[in-house]
Amino acid sequence: MAGTTYLEAGRRALIEEMERDGSVWALGEDLGRGGVFGQYRGLQEMFGDARIADTPISEACIMGAAVGAAMTGTRPVVEMRFSDFALCAVDELVNQAAKARFMFGGQMRVPLVVREPVGMWRSSAAQHSQSLEAWYAHIPGLVVVAPATPADNLGLLKSAIRCDDPVVYMEHKNLWGLEGQAPEGEHLVPLGQADIAREGRDLTLVTWSAMRHVSLLAAERLAGQGIEVEVIDLRTLWPWDREAVLASVEKTGRLLVAQEAVSVAGFGAEIAASVAEALHARLAAPVRRLGAPRIPIAYAPPLEDRARVSEDQIVEAVQGMIAPAPVS
Amino acid sequence: MAGTTYLEAGRRALIEEMERDGSVWALGEDLGRGGVFGQYRGLQEMFGDARIADTPISEACIMGAAVGAAMTGTRPVVEMRFSDFALCAVDELVNQAAKARFMFGGQMRVPLVVREPVGMWRSSAAQHSQSLEAWYAHIPGLVVVAPATPADNLGLLKSAIRCDDPVVYMEHKNLWGLEGQAPEGEHLVPLGQADIAREGRDLTLVTWSAMRHVSLLAAERLAGQGIEVEVIDLRTLWPWDREAVLASVEKTGRLLVAQEAVSVAGFGAEIAASVAEALHARLAAPVRRLGAPRIPIAYAPPLEDRARVSEDQIVEAVQGMIAPAPVS
Amino acid sequence: MNDSASGREAAAANLDPGRFLPVLALMWRIRSFEELAIESLREGLVLGAIHPSIGQEAVAAGICPNLWRTDLLLSTHRGHGHTLAKGADPLAMMLELFGRAGGTCGGKGGSMHIADFGVGMLGANGVVGANIPIGVGAAHALRLRRAGEVAVCIFGDGAVNRGPFLEGLNWARVFDLPVIFVCEDNGFSATTRTRSLTGGPGVVARAESLGLPAEAVDGNDVLAVDAAARAAIKATRRGEGPRLLHCRTYRITGHTAADQAPYRDASEVEEWRARCPIARLEAALRMAGVDQARLDETREAAQAGMREVRDRARAADWPDAAGAFADVQDVGDPAARAF
Amino acid sequence: MNDSASGREAAAANLDPGRFLPVLALMWRIRSFEELAIESLREGLVLGAIHPSIGQEAVAAGICPNLWRTDLLLSTHRGHGHTLAKGADPLAMMLELFGRAGGTCGGKGGSMHIADFGVGMLGANGVVGANIPIGVGAAHALRLRRAGEVAVCIFGDGAVNRGPFLEGLNWARVFDLPVIFVCEDNGFSATTRTRSLTGGPGVVARAESLGLPAEAVDGNDVLAVDAAARAAIKATRRGEGPRLLHCRTYRITGHTAADQAPYRDASEVEEWRARCPIARLEAALRMAGVDQARLDETREAAQAGMREVRDRARAADWPDAAGAFADVQDVGDPAARAF
Numbered sequence A, B: 001m002a003g004t005t006y007l008e009a010g011r012r013a014l015i016e017e018m019e020r021d022g023s024v025w026a027l028g029e030d031l032g033r034g035g036v037f038g039q040y041r042g043l044q045e046m047f048g049d050a051r052i053a054d055t056p057i058s059e060a061c062i063m064g065a066a067v068g069a070a071m072t073g074t075r076p077v078v079e080m081r082f083s084d085f086a087l088c089a090v091d092e093l094v095n096q097a098a099k100a101r102f103m104f105g106g107q108m109r110v111p112l113v114v115r116e117p118v119g120m121w122r123s124s125a126a127q128h129s130q131s132l133e134a135w136y137a138h139i140p141g142l143v144v145v146a147p148a149t150p151a152d153n154l155g156l157l158k159s160a161i162r163c164d165d166p167v168v169y170m171e172h173k174n175l176w177g178l179e180g181q182a183p184e185g186e187h188l189v190p191l192g193q194a195d196i197a198r199e200g201r202d203l204t205l206v207t208w209s210a211m212r213h214v215s216l217l218a219a220e221r222l223a224g225q226g227i228e229v230e231v232i233d234l235r236t237l238w239p240w241d242r243e244a245v246l247a248s249v250e251k252t253g254r255l256l257v258a259q260e261a262v263s264v265a266g267f268g269a270e271i272a273a274s275v276a277e278a279l280h281a282r283l284a285a286p287v288r289r290l291g292a293p294r295i296p297i298a299y300a301p302p303l304e305d306r307a308r309v310s311e312d313q314i315v316e317a318v319q320g321m322i323a324p325a326p327v328s
Numbered sequence C, D: 001m002n003d004s005a006s007g008r009e010a011a012a013a014n015l016d017p018g019r020f021l022p023v024l025a026l027m028w029r030i031r032s033f034e035e036l037a038i039e040s041l042r043e044g045l046v047l048g049a050i051h052p053s054i055g056q057e058a059v060a061a062g063i064c065p066n067l068w069r070t071d072l073l074l075s076t077h078r079g080h081g082h083t084l085a086k087g088a089d090p091l092a093m094m095l096e097l098f099g100r101a102g103g104t105c106g107g108k109g110g111s112m113h114i115a116d117f118g119v120g121m122l123g124a125n126g127v128v129g130a131n132i133p134i135g136v137g138a139a140h141a142l143r144l145r146r147a148g149e150v151a152v153c154i155f156g157d158g159a160v161n162r163g164p165f166l167e168g169l170n171w172a173r174v175f176d177l178p179v180i181f182v183c184e185d186n187g188f189s190a191t192t193r194t195r196s197l198t199g200g201p202g203v204v205a206r207a208e209s210l211g212l213p214a215e216a217v218d219g220n221d222v223l224a225v226d227a228a229a230r231a232a233i234k235a236t237r238r239g240e241g242p243r244l245l246h247c248r249t250y251r252i253t254g255h256t257a258a259d260q261a262p263y264r265d266a267s268e269v270e271e272w273r274a275r276c277p278i279a280r281l282e283a284a285l286r287m288a289g290v291d292q293a294r295l296d297e298t299r300e301a302a303q304a305g306m307r308e309v310r311d312r313a314r315a316a317d318w319p320d321a322a323g324a325f326a327d328v329q330d331v332g333d334p335a336a337r338a339f
Ligand SMILES: Cc1ncc(C[n+]2csc(CCOP(=O)(O)OP(=O)(O)O)c2C)c(N)n1
Pocket: B029, B057, B059, B081, B085, B088, C051, C076, C077, C078, C126, C127, C128, C129, C155, C156, C157, C158, C159, C160, C186, C187, C188, C189, C190, C194, C255
C-alpha cells in the first residue's frame, strides 16, 4: 500500500493501462497541459501527442470519433472535462456508442471509456455541477461507474479501460484531492461489485461517489448513539450489485439511499423500488431516499447548500427510520 | 363532442393557440410539407412561413434558437420529429432552456414546447423508437407531458403552449391514427392532473402514453375474472399527480406501474419508490413495475416484441399481485 | 457545357470496358435490389421505412470499386447502394430488410442500420450527420495504427447543416487523417429543398474554409465520379490528408419508398430520369465498342440475381426471439441475468 | 503596416474626444472591475472560477457603446467586460460574483451566468458556443416581432470549432436575421493554442463560406473595432442581414484567474502588454488634444468607483437560502410543494 490521491490514482490507472496495451489512447481538450484538473499531467511527455491527443472544443466529434476509433480496433479514453459538457455529445454516446454493437448484430464492440467529472464543487453553479448517472443507467449498452476512493479510482478505471463495453466513468470533482492508500502492484476492482464500506445490523445505507464519505461520517455519529448502519458503496451503478444490497437489507430490514443527484427519477429510485419489490415483507420501515431537491444548483453557498445532502440529514433520516415518530 | 384523431387533435391545438396568440410560432424540419407525420398539414398556408418555419437539419440550433426566441418574447413550439433526434440538442434543452430562468435569478422565462414523438412504431429500430421521459423528469425546470388520447392531446398541448415553463411534450408515434372524441369548444386539460381512466378497488395500475390502452385492455380482461383494476393515466409526468396515485393505492393497497420505457431507472421507479415510501404499511403486496428490459429496440418483429410490455404481461402481473404464488 | 460534353465523349471512347462493365453490373444490381425492396415493402416483406437511392447509383459505383476491401466506409439512411458497392452480400442485406435470420445484423438493424464489418462497411446511420464523427474516428484509428487504409464517409446535402459536419471536417484536417468525405447531394433534405436551408455557396466552400481540398463532380456521371474518387483516394492514401467530393445527383423516388413527393414537379423528375446514370454509362460503353447484347446481358444477369435473392429472403426464417437479449453488453449482460 | 498605422494616426487626429473619453472610462471600469475581482477571488470573496478579459477590453468597448439599450447581447464565460459595456450595474455584478443578495442573478449564477435582461444583456454562458444558437434565436424573435433592434453574439476563437457555430451562422443567413457575430479571438482555447486545433484559414473564411460578410479587425484597437462595429450594426439594422467581425486580441491573465499560464512565454505576454488597448486609446486621445490630466482623472474616477463597488459588495448580505427553491418553474414548482 502507498499513499496517493484520488486524482493520482486515476492518473496511475491510465498510465498503467497505456503501458500495458498499445491500443489505449486518450483524447480531450487541453490534455497536453495535463487536463483541466491535472489528471493527465506529464502523460503527453510520456506517450506522445498521438496517444494523448489534444482535441478542438468539439464534444460531439470527440465522442463520435471515439466511437469510430473504438469500432476500428483502438480503445479510446474520452475526457469530457465536466460531465455537463457531455450533454453536447449525447447522440454520439446514447444513439451511437451504446447501441452500435446490438444494432449491427454483434459484428463488433465499442470499447471506450468516457471520463465525466461530476458533482458539486465550490460554487460551480448550474452548468458545472450536475450528477446525471441515472440517465446513463437507463440506457441499454452502457456500463456506469462512480468511484469514491483513491484505490477504487485506480482499480475501477483500469477495469473500465479493459472492458469491451462503453463505460461512463464518473469521477467526482470534489474528491480529486482526497488522500488514501492504494495497493502498489496491479490492482483491479471488478465492475459491478459493491464495497461494504462499513458493516452494521440496523439499517442499510446505499450510496456512491462523494456521498460515501458523508454517509460514513453520519454512520460514525449514529454508532455513538448505538445505531449500527451498514454503508454500501455501489461503485458501479450499472450493473449495480443487487445481491449485496438485498443481502444487507435482508439482514437489517431497512434501506436508505443517499445520493448527491436530484432525488426525483434519480438512481436511488431504482434501488428503493427494487428493494421494495423484492423485500417488502422483510422491511421494518419504509424504504427511503435522500437526494437533492428538484432545483438547479446555485452559485452562492447558502443557496448551493440547499441542493446538498448533509451528514445531519442522513443522521435524522436514519433516526426517523429506526424509531418512527409516533403517528398523531 | 366530435370525432377526431390523436394527430388531428394536436394539429387543432396548435391552430387554436396560434390564432389566439400571435407570439406562438412553430419551427422544425419539413413543417411546410406538413411535418413528417402530417401534424402540421396546411399550417404554413394558414399562418405563413415565418410562423411555421422550415428549418435546416440543425437540431442543436432549432432547440437553441427556440431558447433565445423564448427569452425574447415569443412562444416557440419546437418540432423534433423523433424524440431520438432531440439527443442532438440536449445541451440546449437541459443546460440552457431548463436552467436559464433559475440561473439568471428569475429575470425572464423560457416558454417553449418541445414536441418529441416517442415510442415503438412498426420496426423503427434502436434510433427511432426510444422513450426517455425519465431523463426529463429528472431535470429541474422542465415540465414533462405524455398524452394518450385525442382529447388529451388537444387539451394538454394547448396548456403546454400557454405554460411559461419549458415543456417536453411527448406524443406517441403509434397513436397518431387513434380515433376518439374531443370537445368542440375550448378544451384545456390542466398540467399535472392524472386521468382515472377506469375505476377499480383491487389494484392501482399507473401508466401513461400508449401503455394506457394496453392497460385498459388488460383491466377489461381482468374484470372478467372478477379483478377490478383502477387504471390511472398520469398524462403529465412532471409534475406527476402524486395525490391521485396515493389516494388510489390507499384504497386498493396495490400498485403496479406499466411503462413502455426501459424499466431500469425508468420513471416507474420514481412512482414505485414514492408509493413504497409513503404507503408501506398500507400495501397488501409489494409494489411492482413492468417496462422494457434493458435492451435496445430491434427491427425484426420477434425481437422488437421482446421490448414490448404486453396485455398478457400486465394480466399476469396483476394476477400474481392479487393472489401471490405460494412461497415454496 | 460543350467542352465537358466533348471531353466526356473522348473519355468514353477511351473507356476500358473491362473496368466499367463490372461497374455497370454493380449499378444494375443496386437498382434492381432497391426496386425489389420497394416492391417487397408494398407486400409487407420489408418492415421499416426504406430510403431508395434510385438515380443516385453513380456515387456508390464511382467510389467504392476504387476502395480496398479493408478500406472503411460509413454511410447513411440511404445506404443500400454504398453497402452493395463495398461488397456486402445482397442476400444478407435483403434478409436484413426483411428482418430475417441471416441478415447482415441478424435482423436487429434493418435498412437504416445495415452494416457489414467484414467488408469494411461500418454502418448506415439513422441520425443525419452522425456518421461524420464516427468516420473521422475510424480514420483516426487507421492513423494511430499506421494502417495504409482510408476511410470514406458519405452523407447527404442535408447533413451539411449539422454541427458534426464542421466538427468532423475540422478534426480530420487538424489530425491530417486519411478520410474522404463525399457529399451525395440529391437536392433534398427529406421533403424540403436543401438550397432554401443552406447559406453560402455550398459544401465545397465550406470544406475549403476548413482547410480541405474539395471538388465538385457530376454525380450522375459514373466516369467523372470514378476519376475524382480515384484521384482523391490515391492522394489520401499517400498521406496527403482529408478531402471532400461533392457529387450532385437526384433521387428519382420520394424520400422514403412511401413518399409520393408531391413537393416537386413531374417534369423535374423526368429531366433527371433523362440523365439516368446507368443509361449514361451504357451509352459510354456502347461508344467504347461494347455491343447492346452484352449490355442487356449485364442488366438481365443483375436483375435475375436480385430476384433470386428476394425469393430466398422471402423463404427465410425469423430470428430467434432470444437474440433480443444478445450483444447488448458483456458487463451487466441482460442475457446472463434478468435485471 | 505603414498604411494602416498612418491611417490610424489620421483617424486619431480626427477623433472626437466627446465620444471616446467615455469609451476610455468604460475600458478603465472594465479593467478595474476585473482587477478587483481577481483580488477578491484571492481573498475568498469571489467564489467560483472567473475568466478575466484583461487586455481584451477594446472588443467590449468598441462594440457595445454602438448598441441601443434595447439591442440584445449574448456573451460567454469571459463576459464581465461585455456586460459592463452593455450597461449593467457594476455593483449588482460584483454582488453576483460575491454570491450576495442584490446580485444581477440574486447570487444564483455567478460570473459564468451573469445577465442583465433589463439592459438587453441576455447572459454569459458556461458552455462554449451555446450562446450562438441562443443569440440567433433572439434575433429570430426580433425579426418575428419586426422590432428594429439587433442582437450581438460574442464568442471566443475556441467556439469556432463547435458545431453550433456552423448551425447558428447558417440559420442566421437562411432566415436573414439581424444578428452580428463577434469572434473575440485571444488565440487560446483555454490552455491550448487555437491555431493548432483549427483547420483552414480561420473564422472569416468560415463565415463567408456560410454566406455571411465577414471582416477582420485589430481587436486591440478600440477605434478600429468601433468603426467596424458601427458599420456592421448600421447595415444589419437596415435589414442587410447577419455578419461577422473577427477581433484579434490577447488575454493578459491566464484562462481563469487561477491559471498561471505556464504554456506561454513571458515575452509573448510582454509583447501584447505593449499593445494594451487602453494605452493605445489614451495615446490616440492625447494626439487628438486631450491632456494627460484629463486622462488620469478618467482612470482614477473609474478605479475609485470600482473600489467603492467592491467595498459595498463586501458588506452585503447573503441571499436568503429559501431562494434556492424560487424561479425553478411554475408548474411543478418546488417552492410550492416538496416533491
Ligand atoms: C439528426 C437528424 N435529424 C433529422 C432526421 C430525419 N431525417 C432523416 S433523412 C433526412 C433528410 C436528410 O437529407 P440528406 O442529408 O440530404 O440525405 P438524403 O435523404 O437526401 O439522402 C432527415 C431530415 C434524422 N434522421 N436525423
